[in-house]
Amino acid sequence: MNRYRRDREDVVLPCVLDDVVLLYHRASGQTHMVISPVPEIFEALADGVPAGARDVHARLSRTFDMGPDEDAVAAIDAHLAHLSALGLVRAA
Template identity: 55%
Template sequence: MERDAIAACALDGMTLLYHRASGQTHMVISPVPEILDALDETRPASPADIHRHMSQRYELGDAAEAVALIGAHLAELAGLGLVRGL
């Protein structure tokens, strides 16, 4: 994700993401903003890398399940054009 490609605004437990290139606004909830922050902060290359980064800040539970969920979220974000394939 390029930092200037998306404008984010937190609002009552959700985050609005305005994708400048498409002109679309997406409403997301946790853990999507945290995943995007991890991508922005560390440029990890895989769901496992993101999990390692996020587990330093959050209690994520079962590692295999968390990595699978992160991968699913990344695939959805890539499908929306908000991140590039990792």
């Protein structure tokens, strides 16, 4: 599985609106609407330390009842790949 990291905080600006989070990507000028679990996955990369899906799962497990579920790790990996394709995170 790939490892990903977030850019500096000013590259993608999040705006929380109830259950929806807007992620404004300054470089492209695009705003992406996301819902859970994407904001939580994005936030799990906030420390700037590169992480793979298993790492993100472990970080999220500290706050959420995730369990050791391989399906959850696969879903996180898919979300990370999609965020990377959008330019919101990048491969490390």
